[in-house]
Amino acid sequence: MTLRHFLSAADLNRAEAEALLDRAAMLKAAWRAGQVNDRPLLGQTLALVFEKPSLRTRVAFEAGMTQLGGHPSYLSANDIDMGGRESVPDVARNLSRWVAIIAARVFKHATVETLARYATVPVINALSDREHPCQALADMLTLRERFGRLQGLTLAYVGDGNNVCHSLMLLGATLGLNLRIGCPPDYRPAPDIIELTERLAQEHDATLAITASPVEAVSGADAVYTDVWASMGQEHEAARRRPVFTPYQVNTALMAHAAPHALAMHCLPAHRGEEVTAEVIDGPQSVVFEQAENRLHVQKALILFLLGK
Ligand code: CP
Ligand code: NVA
Numbered sequence: 371m372t373l374r375h376f377l378s379a380a381d382l383n384r385a386e387a388e389a390l391l392d393r394a395a396m397l398k399a400a401w402r403a404g405q406v407n408d409r410p411l412l413g414q415t416l417a418l419v420f421e422k423p424s425l426r427t428r429v430a431f432e433a434g435m436t437q438l439g440g441h442p443s444y445l446s447a448n449d450i451d452m453g454g455r456e457s458v459p460d461v462a463r464n465l466s467r468w469v470a471i472i473a474a475r476v477f478k479h480a481t482v483e484t485l486a487r488y489a490t491v492p493v494i495n496a497l498s499d500r501e502h503p504c505q506a507l508a509d510m511l512t513l514r515e516r517f518g519r520l521q522g523l524t525l526a527y528v529g530d531g532n533n534v535c536h537s538l539m540l541l542g543a544t545l546g547l548n549l550r551i552g553c554p555p556d557y558r559p560a561p562d563i564i565e566l567t568e569r570l571a572q573e574h575d576a577t578l579a580i581t582a583s584p585v586e587a588v589s590g591a592d593a594v595y596t597d598v599w600a601s602m603g604q605e606h607e608a609a610r611r612r613p614v615f616t617p618y619q620v621n622t623a624l625m626a627h628a629a630p631h632a633l634a635m636h637c638l639p640a641h642r643g644e645e646v647t648a649e650v651i652d653g654p655q656s657v658v659f660e661q662a663e664n665r666l667h668v669q670k671a672l673i674l675f676l677l678g679k
Contacts, residue, residue, distance in 0.1 A: 371678045375486040377479075377495045379503040379541035380566060384574060386675070387544055391511050394664070394671035401437065401667070409439025410679045414470040418444045419452060419461065419485070420496070421476050422602045426638060427496045427504060430665035431473055438670060443469065453481070462488035471673060477603050492676035499533060499603065500560070505637045505661075506537035507668035510545055512661045513593060516633060521546035521575070526591035526628065528552040528584045529618050529645055530611075531559035534597045534637050539563060543570035543578065551580045552587025554614050584618050591628045595635040596620045596645045612644070621647040625655065633657045 375381065382390065400406070416435045418428060432442040452461050462485045465472055472493045474482050479500035486493040495503055514520050525542055527535050531553045539559060542549050549567070551559060558564070558580060571578050581587050588594050599615040600608040625632060634646070634655040642648040651658060 373490065373492065374676050375489075375493045376503060376672060376676060377482055377486055377493065377498075378501050379506045379537040380544070380570065381503070382541070382544065384544050384546075387507075387510070387541060390507065390668065390671050390675055391514060393674065394507070394511050394667040395515075397670050398664070398667040406437060410674065411435065411438040411440030411470070411677070414440040414677075415468065416440060416442045416673065417465045417469040417472045418442055418496070419450065419465075419472060419474040419476075420444065421447050421452065421474075421481075422497070424475055424496070426662050426665050427473075427475060427669075430504075430669050431496070434666050434670040434673065438673065440470070458484040459488040461485065462493075463490075466490040470677060494672065494676070497533060499601070500563075501537045501540075502533045502637065503537045503541065504665065504669055504672065505534055506541040507672065508661050508664035509538060509595070509635060509637075510541055511664045511668055512635070512657055513547075513633070515660070515664075516657065517592065522548065523593070524548045524550065524591045524629075525593050525595060526550040526552060526588040527595045527597075528587055528620055528624070529596045529615060530557050530599055530601070532557075532597060532601055534595075535559055536563045538595065539567040539578065540570065543567045543576045544574060546574045546576045548577045549579070550587040550591060551578070552584040552618065553580070553582070554618065555582050556614070584624055585627050588624055588628045588632075591632055593633040593635055594620055594625060594628050597637055598639070598641060599645050615645065619645060619647065620650055622649050622653075625650055635661060638662055 435442040473496040475496040479498035599611045
């Protein structure tokens with residue numbers, strides 16, 4: 371079997387992404403029905419190398435691995451000090467001798483790329499400064515459950531053109547969504563991500579529009595997504611970013627421009643009163659805990675896919 375990693379949402383082609391979502395839906399149904407006797411990963415270990423905090427990603431991987439019969443081993447910066455106590459290549463080469471698969475949450479995307487270069491087991495990007503592809507998988511499953519399809523849906527992302535936005539763009543375009551990004555001119559998605567998304571959109575009968583107007587972005591949209599204004603590692607920029615992003619807050623007035631059936635989405639954790647109001651995120655349009663729940667099921671499907679199970 372060829373070694374596959376999942377560093378970017380663009381690492382899956384359309385057929386693979388669709389099959390992975392199908393698998394996740396099956397795993398979810400089985401889990402909900404209490405059918406948990408299958409232990410395909412008995413005796414296998416997932417190493418979780420995390421340089422930053424996490425609730426959803428960590429617990430979804432840990433619970434998922436347990437449910438599949440395997441074992442998670444969580445390694446924080448305090449445990450292994452990757453790049454300090456030990457080089458990134460050496461961490462990859464050591465872990466590959468013990469575990470079946472690695473998931474890494476890193477500051478710099480280059481770190482997860484280096485892990486993948488030196489590992490002889492699959493490496494999953496559990497969030498970097500460039501992408502958050504596991505999140506995008508859960509978001510697509512959530513949209514598919516709610517609308518029964520993905521092709522042709524309009525997804526608006528309002529706020530920072532960051533890691534979460536990048537992965538949504540890439541996977542969304544692969545799965546045929548029309549994407550509208552509303553962001554301040556200085557916080558647009560990275561040029562190479564825009565270029566790749568445009569190419570994927572063309573291939574899959576989808577569209578990409580980027581605007582500085584939040585109203586234009588959400589107008590008639592089926593779902594409105596936002597994320598924090600200052601990501602992990604950017605906390606020192608929070609005060610400078612706040613006034614720039616204030617016009618991009620997802621509130622009831624902005625949601626009124628979306629379709630009446632529009633969903634409100636957020637990867638969490640959220641800052642109520644900043645990028646989203648409590649009224650929206652705790653209101654009837656919000657699907658944020660469905661997104662969080664789906665992290666478990668897509669990450670289980672992803673582990674099985676990468677291990678060829
Ligand atoms: N959405 C998400 O990745 O949450 P955590 O940072 O808690 O893992
Ligand atoms: N953009 C956020 C997402 C957190 C899940 C961050 O990188 O901190």
